[in-house]
Amino acid sequence: MTAEITCLLDGRFALAECPTWDERRQKLFFTDIKGKAIHALDWKNRELETWTFAKEVGSFALCEDGRLIVAVWDQVVLFDPQSGAQQAIASIEADNPHTRLNDGKAGPDGAFWVGTMDNRSPRQPVAGLYRVAPDGKVTQILDGVHVSNGLAWSPDGRAMYHADSSPGWVDRWRFDPAAGAVSERTRFAQLTNETGRPDGATVDSSGNYWSAGVSAGVLNCFSPSGALLAKFTLPVPRPTMPCFCGPELADLVITSLRPDDAASIEAAPQSGSLFHLRPGLTGLPSYRFGAKG
Numbered sequence: 575m576t577a578e579i580t581c582l583l584d585g586r587f588a589l590a591e592c593p594t595w596d597e598r599r600q601k602l603f604f605t606d607i608k609g610k611a612i613h614a615l616d617w618k619n620r621e622l623e624t625w626t627f628a629k630e631v632g633s634f635a636l637c638e639d640g641r642l643i644v645a646v647w648d649q650v651v652l653f654d655p656q657s658g659a660q661q662a663i664a665s666i667e668a669d670n671p672h673t674r675l676n677d678g679k680a681g682p683d684g685a686f687w688v689g690t691m692d693n694r695s696p697r698q699p700v701a702g703l704y705r706v707a708p709d710g711k712v713t714q715i716l717d718g719v720h721v722s723n724g725l726a727w728s729p730d731g732r733a734m735y736h737a738d739s740s741p742g743w744v745d746r747w748r749f750d751p752a753a754g755a756v757s758e759r760t761r762f763a764q765l766t767n768e769t770g771r772p773d774g775a776t777v778d779s780s781g782n783y784w785s786a787g788v789s790a791g792v793l794n795c796f797s798p799s800g801a802l803l804a805k806f807t808l809p810v811p812r813p814t815m816p817c818f819c820g821p822e823l824a825d826l827v828i829t830s831l832r833p834d835d836a837a838s839i840e841a842a843p844q845s846g847s848l849f850h851l852r853p854g855l856t857g858l859p860s861y862r863f864g865a866k867g
Contacts, residue, residue: 589831640656777858782797823858
């Protein structure tokens, strides 16, 4: 599997993450976590729209009613891009000064699944994974996590993937869309600094799991059984998350972060930008908060 990798948006954001395709608006939404912003790129005219928040935006998902559900530090809020109105519906780990909300997605059950991460260095296993129901009820799914990441679902919605970036594992769970419950956890992949510790991820229509190897400047593609099918080397050292987008869901976009040190930026000046390839596979529409199936 080969493909040409090009720069889609030379934005050089501090920490671009959570690319999400909105087929209704024909726009690619993504966050700049450190920039405390959500951006939307119009796919046709390449115009960029931006909304800023009071604190870091770890992730977000599309809502069935047209709003976004947004993870802002330790609060989960409903946000209307049209009016700018915000409505807080949940608070997660607000009593822990060392964690913040990180990777999150809407699932096949219509809930918002979101994890936290330890902000300290070295990371400690004090974070977790949570399910936020449409009525705002929060259920903790997992604890003992360093940096929750890699959420994605199989095409039939019956399997959920979840990763912890620091130890480098990706796990696969049996998922019940009707109940919004997980069971039968198994190890799917184990990655290292050299092979690319798992950051954000997506699944294509064939069930392959695409993982941003944030420590190695690569994009890893695994089969549903966990075999490494392909590895793409990117022009930047710190990719953060892939997403299938475009009218036919045939375009794969990868966000990236901008390192703090001058030497890394000099070596890869487009760090923090969005990159594009067409791998010959298609993705799946995003699930929406408040809508099942």
